[in-house]
Amino acid sequence: MISNREEVTALILAKKVAKGVQWKEVADAIGLSKEWTTAACLGQMTFNKEQATIVGEIFELPDEAVAWLQIVPYKGSLPTEVPTDPLIYRWYEVVNVYGSTIKELIHEEFGDGIMSAIDFSMDIQREENPNGDRVNVVLSGKFLPYKTY
Amino acid sequence: MISNREEVTALILAKKVAKGVQWKEVADAIGLSKEWTTAACLGQMTFNKEQATIVGEIFELPDEAVAWLQIVPYKGSLPTEVPTDPLIYRWYEVVNVYGSTIKELIHEEFGDGIMSAIDFSMDIQREENPNGDRVNVVLSGKFLPYKTY
Amino acid sequence: MISNREEVTALILAKKVAKGVQWKEVADAIGLSKEWTTAACLGQMTFNKEQATIVGEIFELPDEAVAWLQIVPYKGSLPTEVPTDPLIYRWYEVVNVYGSTIKELIHEEFGDGIMSAIDFSMDIQREENPNGDRVNVVLSGKFLPYKTY
Amino acid sequence: MISNREEVTALILAKKVAKGVQWKEVADAIGLSKEWTTAACLGQMTFNKEQATIVGEIFELPDEAVAWLQIVPYKGSLPTEVPTDPLIYRWYEVVNVYGSTIKELIHEEFGDGIMSAIDFSMDIQREENPNGDRVNVVLSGKFLPYKTY
Amino acid sequence: MISNREEVTALILAKKVAKGVQWKEVADAIGLSKEWTTAACLGQMTFNKEQATIVGEIFELPDEAVAWLQIVPYKGSLPTEVPTDPLIYRWYEVVNVYGSTIKELIHEEFGDGIMSAIDFSMDIQREENPNGDRVNVVLSGKFLPYKTY
Amino acid sequence: MISNREEVTALILAKKVAKGVQWKEVADAIGLSKEWTTAACLGQMTFNKEQATIVGEIFELPDEAVAWLQIVPYKGSLPTEVPTDPLIYRWYEVVNVYGSTIKELIHEEFGDGIMSAIDFSMDIQREENPNGDRVNVVLSGKFLPYKTY
Amino acid sequence: MISNREEVTALILAKKVAKGVQWKEVADAIGLSKEWTTAACLGQMTFNKEQATIVGEIFELPDEAVAWLQIVPYKGSLPTEVPTDPLIYRWYEVVNVYGSTIKELIHEEFGDGIMSAIDFSMDIQREENPNGDRVNVVLSGKFLPYKTY
Amino acid sequence: MISNREEVTALILAKKVAKGVQWKEVADAIGLSKEWTTAACLGQMTFNKEQATIVGEIFELPDEAVAWLQIVPYKGSLPTEVPTDPLIYRWYEVVNVYGSTIKELIHEEFGDGIMSAIDFSMDIQREENPNGDRVNVVLSGKFLPYKTY
Amino acid sequence: MISNREEVTALILAKKVAKGVQWKEVADAIGLSKEWTTAACLGQMTFNKEQATIVGEIFELPDEAVAWLQIVPYKGSLPTEVPTDPLIYRWYEVVNVYGSTIKELIHEEFGDGIMSAIDFSMDIQREENPNGDRVNVVLSGKFLPYKTY
Amino acid sequence: MISNREEVTALILAKKVAKGVQWKEVADAIGLSKEWTTAACLGQMTFNKEQATIVGEIFELPDEAVAWLQIVPYKGSLPTEVPTDPLIYRWYEVVNVYGSTIKELIHEEFGDGIMSAIDFSMDIQREENPNGDRVNVVLSGKFLPYKTY
Structure with missing residues (x-):
């Protein structure tokens, strides 16, 4: 029994590593960008039925998991408020260091x-x-x- | 007596509002992008002497403030770990929702x-x-x- | 010298109490809802020039404060992540207790x-x-x- | 053995996805609003015996789970103080940005x-x-x- | 210029210590319990005009402060989520240790x-x-x- | 194998719901107040051998669990510093809003x-x-x- | 006007450094241990009138400050939950590393x-x-x- | 398979309660103080081979667990920064209330x-x-x- | 099924203790420094295929685990923002006490x-x-x- | 009146910028390393009388400030648990990513x-x-x- 989307994400990741699947291949299979597709596979977006079926085949998911892929997930992919992973932290740092700058310039241009x-x-x-x-x-x-x- | 960069940023902001200066004008005056210039005015980057002098003239800063503009600041422009301002929060949200995606795709491409x-x-x-x-x-x-x- | 919007909000609140102004009166004077007007006076929205002038007259604000009212503020009106004030906390509680419900029902209706x-x-x-x-x-x-x- | 309400909520969610149940159907079955019913199914409200029995049938719950549905739960449906899910965060943002406004206007009207x-x-x-x-x-x-x- | 209730509380405390006033005396003067009166003097409750005037006389407050006493305050009297003061901490401890017990017994009696x-x-x-x-x-x-x- | 008191509390709660036991009945069976008894069953107090045996019989606990009931537990019954459950939060709110009042009045009376x-x-x-x-x-x-x- | 004990502590510390007073001298002057005396001077204990007068003389405090010394303070001497100062941190570490040990041994001896x-x-x-x-x-x-x- | 020291501590505690072992007996068996021995059994210190063997016999541990007892553990025995257990909290309180005092007196004596x-x-x-x-x-x-x- | 790198790290640690492997031996086997090798075994770096195979042999890992060793991990090896382990805390303390010094001196030398x-x-x-x-x-x-x- | 070391640090920094002093010059003047000297000027170490006098001359400090330089400070130079400044964060990241590695290797070598x-x-x-x-x-x-x- 699967009771949340995180379990589906774990299934996908386990299979991805075991089979050596690339995110780009999944994106090509469903005909969308690699960015949206990866986010969806990682539990941040919602697949429609057709997409979910394809993803289910690629990662050999049980039917129940395919059903969960079509349910809007509780979003947020980071385990802590400030991410510890160096690659993701650099993005947090950009928001922190440039946050007030981004705000000022967008308001200056758009109100x-x-x-x-x-x-x-x-x-x-x-x-x-x-x-x-x-x-x-x-x-x-x-x-x-x-x-x- | 000025003992940190935040005081200089406050001086700049007060004068900016009072005089109606635009960030783009400042950027043009020192010949750099509006992004870097704004970040620097907001206390996140370091001006060289020539740039600091121009900024000092635009915002009518005292000499001491112009000296501080040439000192590397303690960076970070947000008052809380999770920003409360809606515009800046959306960027935090992008990092949170897409963080694992960004990580996966950059590693897939670059290692x-x-x-x-x-x-x-x-x-x-x-x-x-x-x-x-x-x-x-x-x-x-x-x-x-x-x-x- | 005024260097942030919080100082303007403090001026407004001090004058409001001293003069016994009602938020509805301010809203009527600028011709908008009491909700938007109050939020703007409390530093969460941006006035245009005409509105700011009226607000400045009501609260006897200096010119510099009137200028700040026209600048987009850094938003967020609570001093802590979880509000301690009982009235505001009840709203936080609604979001906490009903948050997953709101999410489920909006997604069920809209996707x-x-x-x-x-x-x-x-x-x-x-x-x-x-x-x-x-x-x-x-x-x-x-x-x-x-x-x- | 079931030792808390979260386990019952997980059972309900798993079955809901597997069977494709809609919250509105559950609400109709027990004759209450979709809002209260969903909150109760998500572990935030307490069913009476009759309601719990109906819910148990819809989601094919074991007797023990039906008993738990009639026990007042420990409430709160969010995993973090500041919710990361974008839909729920917008509500937190409303409380944060408009919190002081709501407080002022209710007090102005009611004391x-x-x-x-x-x-x-x-x-x-x-x-x-x-x-x-x-x-x-x-x-x-x-x-x-x-x-x- | 007084721009928040905390400043009024500080005035009251300063005068209370300097003059050696007892909370019970204040309560007697306004004819209410010592508990409500003290909470109100400490910025947690709202005085009516008559009460505020008496409190103003006892603590020799300026008119502006007396006006603030009649404004509903932002409540919460502790500087940290978990109080450090030993007397107040014991109360937090009671809530922590007995919290689930209080919950169980009230629900057993009242639903x-x-x-x-x-x-x-x-x-x-x-x-x-x-x-x-x-x-x-x-x-x-x-x-x-x-x-x- | 049981390695902490929380597991025993979970056993008690599961059995309580399954059998429909009331806390007052447990209190009567061991001859103490409902408050102390409930706190002890919820893992906050320590039973003596005789009491533990009675509790073990009521909730059909294994011997190992009965032994744990006689061990002083690590106390604290709330999952977060600020409780999210509305009933328990109201008590936290009392401590927060009235904390300084309680402190002042006890010190005024007792030193x-x-x-x-x-x-x-x-x-x-x-x-x-x-x-x-x-x-x-x-x-x-x-x-x-x-x-x- | 002095409105809290922290201001008195600041006065004492400023004078202590300026005059080169030793805590032991203060303790001797009031006839108590150096531990209690220092804690009291640092705003954690309450002096009686006689003691406060002596302390006031040593640190040349104004009358108002001497009055505050006789008021029970809000206690807690650390600016953060986990102290950053290495000397004080070592004590926090002892509580953290040995906390469960202290608990076990005191309960083994005393119940x-x-x-x-x-x-x-x-x-x-x-x-x-x-x-x-x-x-x-x-x-x-x-x-x-x-x-x- | 045992993959961290916490699992060994859990085994020791389960056996201790089931068999009614006293920490002092363990200390006597390995010939060290009850304080060090208890800390080590609770996963805060490192046993040598001989000590680990004795502890393994007392608590009937598998060989793998005995091997882990000889590995330096990740230390820290408290589940939260501020401990909720009343006995351990009192120690935290001592550090909080007397922290600045301890610092002042050790520096006065030792530099x-x-x-x-x-x-x-x-x-x-x-x-x-x-x-x-x-x-x-x-x-x-x-x-x-x-x-x- | 292995769905994250932490599980692989747990496998490695369990086997390391059971077999008494030294980190230096692993480093020698793959021909790199003990620092990089240990970090990689602890889930902070990425092995290439050849290295992963050797590590898999040393720790008798299943093929799936060897595949995970070649996947870039989510980095960060500490369970809390401020580490509780005394050895690691000393490093945090160095960053805290000397952080501003390091910053000043590197900027003085390099800009x-x-x-x-x-x-x-x-x-x-x-x-x-x-x-x-x-x-x-x-x-x-x-x-x-x-x-x- | 100076009541803490932070005020002295602020005086030093203000003067350093205004006069263009280099940390190395200060270190040379007192005959110690640039690392220790900078840390001490930034309020993390304690000067003796001779050193404090020299520092006082360089930064034109008042006598009271020179006295404070000889008092052991409350240490810790970062405004938040996780530093936001990119240079200092990289050090925090090293501790986070390599923390478990450092621990393993020092214990492997030293016990x-x-x-x-x-x-x-x-x-x-x-x-x-x-x-x-x-x-x-x-x-x-x-x-x-x-x-x-």
């Missing part, structure tokens, strides 16, 4: 409001560079204005 | 290592869009591999 | 996504009731769906 | 006291809207005055 | 609901005892039942 | 010292009341003075 | 109860030792048994 | 440095006393001076 | 930037010393400058 | 005990390197063994 994390997409690419390759990430979020009422 | 938050740049742009304009942000960080020794 | 806290309004009313009057609050937020990409 | 979270009801509805459907939530709580003694 | 902390009174008395005098405290709170809806 | 949470008893009673029944709780703790040395 | 921190004294002595002098501390606390009721 | 928690011993004794027996604890730690370099 | 924890190596050696042997640790990290952009 | 942070020295050097200069830090701490007693 009061936010950059949506829901109507949002992310694209991660390698940039070849003679001084050492770079990770380039494009974040795109709709600006949502506060309105008076 | 073990991190995306640098030091050899790093950020560019924030408005994308006009009939469904509502978007905030597009490009983050670029050098990949730094862990090595065996 | 994966959120109820916006930005494209959002609130209306607080007294309902007369022989068993004791009630506080009725209507929260209205646009549903924002997660999309695949 | 010192609280809005009860016990003599309380909630109603969640979809509002169709050409700009995007909205989630409308009505919270109704009895005002409880502090008295002198 | 699901709470003991109100708003429709509530407290009485602290000395009990003379040859083995050492005792502090006897009577807490009385209305039982508020959860109802189905 | 420096504490109210013991060890040489302590509690009595919880229902008071019938036409405006709604009340929970009345008497806490009695020996005053322990700080002494100079 | 259920505590070692009082109120009916308590402490004596700190230097022990000369060829391998390096040692700090010897004797802690003496009355055993307070839990009783059934 | 800058610490009292070692490694080159350290503890002795817990019962002192018979007509006013109630006392727990006397002697802590002895080498003074380690900070040196300039 | 704004950091000492990399990725392009980093560590070497731990025993230094024999008549006053007691010393642990000497050399940390070497590439300086990474912040650049303007 | 149970710690590396002292008191009988300790640190040396920070620049290593020129064609791939980018490195920061090399040597930490040297006496090994202190746990002993049985």
Whole structure:
């Protein structure tokens, strides 16, 4: 009996390592970006039935797990408020060091409001560079204005 | 007597509001990006002497403040571990929801290592869009591999 | 010299108590709801020039404070993660006890996504009731769906 | 052997996903609102014997679980003080950003006291809207005055 | 200029020590219990105009402070989540050690609901005892039942 | 093999629900108050051999569990520093809102010292009341003075 | 105007450094142990009138401060839950590493109860030792048994 | 398979309760103090081979557990930063209330440095006393001076 | 089924104790430093296939575990933000006490930037010393400058 | 009036920036290492009279400040448990990622005990390197063994 999405994520990760699956292969199989697909496999997004079935086949999941993949999960992928993993921490650091800057510049351009994390997409690419390759990430979020009422 | 950088940031902000200065104007005056310039004015980066002098003139800072602008600050711009401001929280949420995804995809592409938050740049742009304009942000960080020794 | 919005909020509160101003009067003066107006006076929303001028007159604020009212504030009105004030705590308790319920029912109706806290309004009313009057609050937020990409 | 209510909630969730049950169906079966019913199934409210029996049948629960449904649970449905799930976080954000506003306006109308979270009801509805459907939530709580003694 | 109730509490405490006032004297002067009166002087309850005037005279408060005494305060009298002061900690310990017991026994007697902390009174008395005098405290709170809806 | 008291508490709770035992019955069987007895069953007090045997019979505990009931437990019955359960939170709120008041009044009466949470008893009673029944709780703790040395 | 004991402690510390006073001299002047006297000067204990007068003379305190010395303070001398100062941390470490041991041995000898921190004294002595002098501390606390009721 | 010391501690505690072993008996069997021996059995110290063998016989441990007893454990015996158990909390309270006093007096006597928690011993004794027996604890730690370099 | 690296670390530790393996032996077997090798065995670094195979043989790991050793782990080896283990705490203390010093001196020498924890190596050696042997640790990290952009 | 060491540190930092003093110059003036000297100026170590006088001259401190420099300070130089400053965080990360490794290797070499942070020295050097200069830090701490007693 499976009673939460974390158990499904654990099944996926166990099988991924055992079979040597790549996230890009999963993304290709369901025809979406590697970013959204990976997030969904890691328990942060919701698959539709067709997608869930494909994922279930790739990772040899039981039917019950395939059903859970179609349920909206409780989101949040970090075990602590401040992440300890160095790669993820660097992102937290960017938010901490540049947080007030991001706020100032978006408000200067758009006025009061936010950059949506829901109507949002992310694209991660390698940039070849003679001084050492770079990770380039494009974040795109709709600006949502506060309105008076 | 000024004994830390926060006091200088407060002086800059007070003057910015009173005089209606725009961050872009400051960036243009010192010839750098609006992102780096704003971060520096907010106490997260270090100006060289020439830059500090210009900033001092724009915000009518005392000499002592101009000296502090050239000292490396204690960084971190958020008052709490989890930011309460909605705009900045959305970024924290992106790190929390997508953190494990970012980690998986960078490692799949590059192997073990991190995306640098030091050899790093950020560019924030408005994308006009009939469904509502978007905030597009490009983050670029050098990949730094862990090595065996 | 005023260097943050909290100082302006303190000025407003001091004057409000000394002069006995009601929030509804302020709302009427600027022609908006009492909810938005109060939130703005308490440093959570941004006034435009005309509104700020009126608020400045009501609370006899210096020009510098009126300028700050037009700057997007760093939001968040609680001094601790879990509020200690009994009235506000009851709201935190509602989120804690009913949080998973709210999540389940919105997802059952709308699928994966959120109820916006930005494209959002609130209306607080007294309902007369022989068993004791009630506080009725209507929260209205646009549903924002997660999309695949 | 079942030694706490969380285990019963896990059984319900597992069965709900496996069988594709909707919360509204459960609410209809016991003749109460979807809000109260869902909260109770998620371990936040107490069923009476008749209700528990119906719920037990729907989710095929063992007798022991049906007995636990009639025991007052230890309440609180969130795993962390600040919720990480984006939908639930938006509600926390409303309490954080509007908390002082709610407090001011209820006190202005009613004097010192609280809005009860016990003599309380909630109603969640979809509002169709050409700009995007909205989630409308009505919270109704009895005002409880502090008295002198 | 006084901008919050804490400043008024500080004024009261300073004057209380300097003049050697007893809380019981204040309670007698306004004709209420020593428990409610002390809580109100310490910034946890709201005085009406007449009471505030008397308190203002006893502690020689400025008019502005007397006005603040009539404003509902942001409540909570402890500087940390877990109190460090030994006397107050013992009360926290009682809640921690006996918390589940109190919960079980109230539910066994009354069913699901709470003991109100708003429709509530407290009485602290000395009990003379040859083995050492005792502090006897009577807490009385209305039982508020959860109802189905 | 049982390696801590929590496992024994879990056994007791599971059996209590399955058999429908009341705490008062347990208290009567061992001849002590319902408050102490419940606290002890919930892992906060230590039974002597005779009491443990009776409790073991009521809840059909294995010998090993009966032995654990006679071992002093690691105390504290709450899963978080600030309790999330509404009934228990109200008690935390009383300590938070009235904490400084309790401190002031005990010191005014007794001087420096504490109210013991060890040489302590509690009595919880229902008071019938036409405006709604009340929970009345008497806490009695020996005053322990700080002494100079 | 002095509105809390911390301000008095600050006055004492400032004068102590400026005048080069030793804690032992203060203890001798009031005829009590150096441990109790120091704790009291640091805002953790309550002086009687005679003692407060002597302390006031030594540290040249204003009358108002001398009055505060006779008021029971809010206790707790550490700025964080886990102390950062290495000397004080070692004591926290002893409690952390040996805490379960202390608990087991006191219960093995005395049964259920505590070692009082109120009916308590402490004596700190230097022990000369060829391998390096040692700090010897004797802690003496009355055993307070839990009783059934 | 045993993969950490906590599992060994659990085995020891389960057997201790089941067999009714006293810590003093274990200490006598290995010829060391009851304080060190208990700490070691509770997973805070490291046994040598001979000691581990004796402990293994007393508690009927498997060979694997005896091997773990000889491995240096990850130390710290408390589940929370601030201990909830009343007996252990009193020790935390002593550190909190007297922490600054201990620091001042050791520095007054020895200068800058610490009292070692490694080159350290503890002795817990019962002192018979007509006013109630006392727990006397002697802590002895080498003074380690900070040196300039 | 193995679903995370922690399980592999537990397997390694269990086998290490049972078989009495030394970290240096493992390091020699794979031809790298004892520091990197131990960190990798403890789940902080990523082995290549050849290394993983050798480690798998030494610790008799199943194939699935050997596969996990080649997957980049979620890093961070401490169970709490402030470590409780005395040896590791001393390192935290060095960072806490000397943190601002390290920052000042590196900036004085290099300007704004950091000492990399990725392009980093560590070497731990025993230094024999008549006053007691010393642990000497050399940390070497590439300086990474912040650049303007 | 100066009532704590932090005020002295603030005076030193303000003067250092205003006058452009280098830490190395201060170290040379008092004849000690730059590491110890900087730590002492930043409020983490204790100067003797001669050293304090020199420091007072360099930073033009008042006599009272010079007296405070000779008082043992309350140590700890970080404003939060987890440092936000990127340079200092990297050190925290080293402790977090390598903490268990450091522990294992020191115990493998020395047995149970710690590396002292008191009988300790640190040396920070620049290593020129064609791939980018490195920061090399040597930490040297006496090994202190746990002993049985």
